Amino acid sequence: MLKIENLHAGVEDKSILKGINLEVKAGEVHAIMGPNGSGKSTLSSVIAGKEEYEVSEGHIIFEGEDIEELEADERAHKGIFMSFQYPVEIPGVSVTNFIKTAINETRKAKGLEDMPAKDMLKLIREKSDLLEIDRKFLSRSLNEGFSGGEKKRNEIFQMAMLEPKLAILDETDSGLDIDALRIVANGVNKLKSKNNAVIVITHYQRLLDYIVPDYVHVLHNGKIVKSGSKELAHELEEKGYDWIKEEVGA
Amino acid sequence: MDLKEKLLSSFLVFENQTEIDSYVSDVRNDAIKMFEKKGFPTKKDEAWKYTSLNKLLKEDYSVFPKQENALEYRDVEKYFIHDIDSYKIIFVDGKYSSHLSETTHDGLDVCLMSAALNKPKYRLVIENYFNKAATTDSLPSLNTAFSKEGAYIHIPKGKIIEKPIQIIHFSTGNESATMLQPRNLIVVEENSHVQIIECHQSLTSNPVLTNSVTEIFAKKRAIVDYYKIQNDTQEASLIDNTFIKQKQESIVSVHTFSFGGKLIRNNLNFYQEGERIDSTLKGVTIIGNKQHVDHNTLVHHIEPNCESHQDYKGIFGDSATGVFNGKVVVEKEAQKTNAFQANNNILISDKATINTKPQLEIFADDVKCSHGCTVGQLDESALFYMRSRGIPEKEAKALLMYAFSNNVLSSVKIPELKHRITKIIANQLGVNIGFDL
Numbered sequence: 076m077l078k079i080e081n082l083h084a085g086v087e088d089k090s091i092l093k094g095i096n097l098e099v100k101a102g103e104v105h106a107i108m109g110p111n112g113s114g115k116s117t118l119s120s121v122i123a124g125k126e127e128y129e130v131s132e133g134h135i136i137f138e139g140e141d142i143e144e145l146e147a148d149e150r151a152h153k154g155i156f157m158s159f160q161y162p163v164e165i166p167g168v169s170v171t172n173f174i175k176t177a178i179n180e181t182r183k184a185k186g187l188e189d190m191p192a193k194d195m196l197k198l199i200r201e202k203s204d205l206l207e208i209d210r211k212f213l214s215r216s217l218n219e220g221f222s223g224g225e226k227k228r229n230e231i232f233q234m235a236m237l238e239p240k241l242a243i244l245d246e247t248d249s250g251l252d253i254d255a256l257r258i259v260a261n262g263v264n265k266l267k268s269k270n271n272a273v274i275v276i277t278h279y280q281r282l283l284d285y286i287v288p289d290y291v292h293v294l295h296n297g298k299i300v301k302s303g304s305k306e307l308a309h310e311l312e313e314k315g316y317d318w319i320k321e322e323v324g325a
Numbered sequence: 326m327d328l329k330e331k332l333l334s335s336f337l338v339f340e341n342q343t344e345i346d347s348y349v350s351d352v353r354n355d356a357i358k359m360f361e362k363k364g365f366p367t368k369k370d371e372a373w374k375y376t377s378l379n380k381l382l383k384e385d386y387s388v389f390p391k392q393e394n395a396l397e398y399r400d401v402e403k404y405f406i407h408d409i410d411s412y413k414i415i416f417v418d419g420k421y422s423s424h425l426s427e428t429t430h431d432g433l434d435v436c437l438m439s440a441a442l443n444k445p446k447y448r449l450v451i452e453n454y455f456n457k458a459a460t461t462d463s464l465p466s467l468n469t470a471f472s473k474e475g476a477y478i479h480i481p482k483g484k485i486i487e488k489p490i491q492i493i494h495f496s497t498g499n500e501s502a503t504m505l506q507p508r509n510l511i512v513v514e515e516n517s518h519v520q521i522i523e524c525h526q527s528l529t530s531n532p533v534l535t536n537s538v539t540e541i542f543a544k545k546r547a548i549v550d551y552y553k554i555q556n557d558t559q560e561a562s563l564i565d566n567t568f569i570k571q572k573q574e575s576i577v578s579v580h581t582f583s584f585g586g587k588l589i590r591n592n593l594n595f596y597q598e599g600e601r602i603d604s605t606l607k608g609v610t611i612i613g614n615k616q617h618v619d620h621n622t623l624v625h626h627i628e629p630n631c632e633s634h635q636d637y638k639g640i641f642g643d644s645a646t647g648v649f650n651g652k653v654v655v656e657k658e659a660q661k662t663n664a665f666q667a668n669n670n671i672l673i674s675d676k677a678t679i680n681t682k683p684q685l686e687i688f689a690d691d692v693k694c695s696h697g698c699t700v701g702q703l704d705e706s707a708l709f710y711m712r713s714r715g716i717p718e719k720e721a722k723a724l725l726m727y728a729f730s731n732n733v734l735s736s737v738k739i740p741e742l743k744h745r746i747t748k749i750i751a752n753q754l755g756v757n758i759g760f761d762l
């Protein structure tokens with residue numbers, strides 16, 4: 076589904092990603108861990124198509140197509156979704172109107188008619204129930220004044236509505252209380268199928284107890300320095316990153 | 326012959342044609358003298374520093390349309406808000422169109438200024454109110470001199486008028502260039518409530534210059550909601566002079582939506598002549614090309630315990646220019662005044678400009694006055710967020726701009742009107758999304 080080859084990216088005079096290789100197949104869950112500032116969010120943003128970052132080398136292949144030239148919205152239309160580490164507040168646009176527009180624009184891009192209002196309502200009801208989101212919440216301005224946890228839950232609600240092929244969850248667990256974590260993880264698992272894939276970025280083993288990864292990667296200083304099974308996450312939780320840094324340095 | 330001379334000489338003909346009513350003809354004669362003395366405003370006038378009429382005044386306008394031009398309803402239907410039951414006062418090239426209009430004298434007067442000026446039964450109202458709010462500045466004076474036709478609305482005491490009143494001025498472009506001087510008088514007596522929608526619509530690309538005067542009198546506890554839809558063609562210009570006198574506990578709001586037109590100048594003046602008055606001035610301007618929109622507002626707080634709320638949003642693209650000049654005067658007696666003013670702008674092109682200037686003159690000591698002006702760009706991180714969810718750039722920008730104007734739109738009390746404005750905005754931004762928030 077996703078193949079990243081020797082990806083180098085950065086901003087003007089600073090290189091952040093320094094040769095990433097990663098392959099994610101349909102049906103898989105990958106976890107990416109790594110110290111603060113190692114480039115996890117940058118990697119997600121580059122996959123999602125943030126123009127601020129310049130790709131100087133390498134390729135991102137999504138379903139067999141190099142997506143380098145595609146705009147962020149075109150990538151979304153192809154089924155790439157990123158849950159933001161820091162969701163942006165958009166005053167004056169309600170959650171409902173935003174998600175309606177996102178869905179209908181995606182349909183338009185595929186040559187489909189707008190989703191009938193009735194179906195849209197039903198879908199909204201279904202997905203907000205899945206994530207135990209209060210309906211009143213949906214008429215509020217997007218992310219404006221939302222608590223940290225509410226923002227994250229709202230991200231997963233949007234993911235549930237859009238049903239992407241590849242979901243990148245950037246620290247979706249941070250800010251969630253224990254119950255919310257379970258609800259959100261449960262939501263992600265319900266959406267999981269053999270046809271889609273998830274990349275989970277997290278600092279903690281806790282989330283991976285719910286969303287169980289097939290692979291765990293450690294990103295350090297712009298490179299994936301170690302990959303392993305879910306056991307690797309336990310090991311990191313116990314020992315921290317120093318031993319890996321030493322291994323890499325050695 | 327320049328336009329001023331042309332107008333002065335036409336006045337003689339005009340005065341001969343109209344029936345002589347001593348009060349009104351005195352007012353007109355004084356007004357033409359005033360205009361003769363002052364002439365058109367120039368950039369040397371402080372209030373016209375950023376808006377030049379020079380180019381507009383070079384056109385060879387026909388001052389009185391030579392022939393009557395009839396319009397078929399089906400040709401102009403789209404300019405009406407037709408999904409609501411409403412009274413309609415419709416003018417074509419400055420002349421009343423009876424078959425497009427729906428007026429009444431049944432319990433209230435929704436009719437023509439020409440009728441009110443000529444019939445004895447309106448004499449008292451005319452003498453009490455006509456030209457009693459308008460100033461003697463040059464453009465209002467010019468209008469007063471030629472005042473003859475427009476809307477006349479008189480709501481007696483204690484009437485809640487459910488049907489909004491639409492005032493539409495069409496120009497057919499049958500003359501190569503037309504100058505219009507519509508004159509509206511609106512008197513809303515105690516405890517009455519009315520909603521009015523006004524627009525000016527040119528039907529061809531021939532130049533039109535409209536210099537309009539509207540006087541509104543809101544008596545004790547009256548409620549008036551006035552909506553101005555300025556979405557005319559790129560060759561039509563409008564100088565709107567609106568004067569509002571409010572009495573005790575009255576509530577008046579004026580919303581101005583400016584999307585079309587070549588040059589628009591809104592002179593909007595509120596005078597609070599009683600206690601516990603509430604005045605609201607809001608506007609959304611979305612323009613591009615070389616369009617120019619100038620909001621020049623005045624709120625005069627004269628008595629204690631009154632409020633005023635100003636909220637103007639502007640979005641300027643291409644080489645468009647905007648001006649906001651908001652003056653608030655709080656007299657010494659006007660203690661406990663609450664006066665708020667906000668003017669927020671987004672420039673979406675390097676060549677667009679906005680000149681924004683609040684002017685506060687406060688002589689009372691126990692008041693709450695605030696003002697704030699901002700000029701910014703669209704939020705890039707919000708754009709990326711939206712695009713990453715599949716909303717293309719143009720639509721994402723449109724949604725952000727719509728959201729930016731939304732708190733002005735949300736106070737429009739007629740849902741069909743709000744819907745219409747929303748559609749105009751979508752059209753203006755070149756997108757086909759619903760925005761229904």
Ligand SMILES: Nc1ncnc2c1ncn2[C@@H]1O[C@H](COP(=O)(O)OP(=O)(O)OP(=O)(O)O)[C@@H](O)[C@H]1O
Binds near residue numbers: 113
């Ligand atoms: N737009 C930018 N301009 C300058 N530096 C940037 C920019 N974006 C990211 N960086 C830098 O790149 C490095 C990687 O940042 P990134 O946000 O990808 O880290 P991260 O792994 O997600 O960290 P965390 O765990 O704290 O979320 C950091 O040093 C950061 O300061």
Ligand SMILES: [Mg+2]
Binds near residue numbers: 115117160246
């Ligand atoms: Mg991060």
